[in-house]
Structures are given as structure tokens and as C-alpha cells.
Amino acid sequence: MSNASSAIERFSRYPLGESQSVHCPVRDVLDRIGDKWSMLMIMALATRPHRFSELHRAVNDISKRMLTQTLRDLERDGLITRHVFPTKPPGVEYRLAPLGLSLLDPMAGLIAWADRCHGDIHAARARFDGTPVEVPRQAFSARSEVPPRSTNRQG
Amino acid sequence: MSNASSAIERFSRYPLGESQSVHCPVRDVLDRIGDKWSMLMIMALATRPHRFSELHRAVNDISKRMLTQTLRDLERDGLITRHVFPTKPPGVEYRLAPLGLSLLDPMAGLIAWADRCHGDIHAARARFDGTPVEVPRQAFSARSEVPPRSTNRQG
DNA sequence: TGGGGTAGGTCTACTATAGAGACCACCACC
């Protein structure tokens, strides 16, 4: 947590709104790699190049459609490259481009955090789900007709 | 890129498939903070506590519905806390919990990367969109009836 | 010689999720 304060300073420089998204690399990049599959692809490719179906097996709950689309977007953004081998049937290999490689380091920090903290997160989640909401979320509405929303929406 | 290789080693330890997602903190955490808004909220709250409508103004293209939901999920996972002030009308303040604070550091690395590389990403994107696909993506199907997919899907 | 398997995708239909915007109750202010 040493440079968290410098992080704070850095964050405060960015306008987060959509209207300035052209000035906001954060929005720009988060929209790209912050989807459900992109980081998983990068992680899979981090160790070695993968074939299409290898990736499909590695991340076994992605649909082929989303796999194709994610891979294409990643290629479009220069994070991965696509190599076709003229075998029969042709094989296609995906590998990290230098830009994608440069993402590994910052990603590793996030992964490490996830690894450290997912226990705490689960604990907090269990606590939250178990704790009845004594006052309704809607700050006004003091009317007692509305039930406390049953509190156990264990999504 | 100094510890990218250690990152690679780290990544290779994780099973990325859904079937083992209970063993995969990456999936677990990415599904939470890897959505469209969570990181933006964390960033906004990094500098100081915010009221509900302050957050809405800071990230002006989020709907109130998603704002509520994102905030609640973040609270549920122990990343932020929610404080109600008994003013008239009541005010609600959101602030980073220690767990959320600990996320700032790894996030800062990602933000810095985004800042450094979004120029390259845009360049790659323009290059990709400008480059006609000389061979159809579908590796077989050498039939020339299918047009080269018009290549300019400038999404 | 014909059927099944594999490769890398595409296409269509269905479903889950996000977004838009109305609404709520209350109060301060002009």
C-alpha cells in the first residue's frame, strides 16, 4: 500500500465522465480490458501461445462467439497477434504482442491483490448477506409499510 | 516489465475455467471489479468520500440504477462503506473501506499502463481498421464468393 | 468410399443485463 497515496493523486487528475472520455485513457482502456473475458485471455496467453481451441478449453465457459470476438478485439487493439499456419486443416495461433506483454506487469499486481483478498471479500459478502438491513436503503420513506426488502438476496 | 516473468509464473498457477472458479480468485475478483463501473467508483472515491449524487455527477453517464447496484455490490464485498446522515433530506456518503483502499495500489499500476499505452492502442486500432483483411478470417473457406467482410466495421 | 473427428469460425435464436426515465416523499428556497 506504499504508493497508494501517489495513486490517489494520480486518480484525481482524471475526469471520469463519459463526456470527456476522449481525454480519459482510463475509461478508454477499462472499457476494453475490463470486460468479462479479455484479462482471462491475456492471462492464458501469458504463459505461451495458444490455439483457438486451446483457449476454448482453458476458459471452458466462454462461448465460441465471445471467444472469437474477444480475440479479435484484442488483436485490433494490438495486444495480441494472430498467426495462421497453412496446415491441413489450418491452425491459428494467438500470442501476446509487445503491448500485451507490457500489460502483464500491472495485471500481475491486480491478480496478486485478488489472490490476497478474495478471502476477505467472501467474508465481507457473507457478513453483508447475513446482516439484516435494519433501516430501508431508501433514505427517506420512513413509512413502515415497506418490508425491509428481505435482505437475503444472496445473488 | 521487470517482474513480468514472475507474473507469467504466477498466472500459470491459476486454472482459468469456470468449473474451478471456486479455486480461482482471479475469476472471482475479476467478475466483481472487472465490470464497467466498479473501478470508476473506486477511483472516484480514492480522493475523498462522495455523496450519491456527487458520484452520479462525477461519472455522468452511469444510470442511477447501475450506480445504486454497483455501490451496493461494492459495499457487499467490503470495498466501500455507506454512511447515512440524519439530515433533511438525509444524505448518504460512500467512502473506501480498508479493503478498497488496498486495491488502490494495484489499480494505480493498471491506470498508469492505460495512460502510457492508450496512444499505442488507438494507433493499433486505426491500423487494424485501415488494413483490409486480405484473407478471410475463417481459415478454410477459400471460396471467393464471400466478400472480405468490408473490413471497416468501425465499431 | 463413406462416416466421424478436428480445425476455426459464423449464424440464428434466445436470454440476461444495462440503460432511460418516470416516480416517490420530504424539505428549503424564492
Added chain:
DNA sequence: GGTGGTGGTCTCTATAGTAGACCTACCCCA
């Protein structure tokens, strides 16, 4: 006494994601 601001919820619609059939072309096996 109408307007705007408070923190949300609700419903409806649009968009995105999922499941799964399908495609071409080759190989192996019988």
C-alpha cells in the same frame, strides 16, 4: 406554491452475451 435537490426504486426497452447448430476441407479408419 412551484422548483429543485435528496437517494433511491420501478418498469420498459435496447443491447450484449449464451447456446448450439452449421460450414468447409482434410485426415483417419473401416
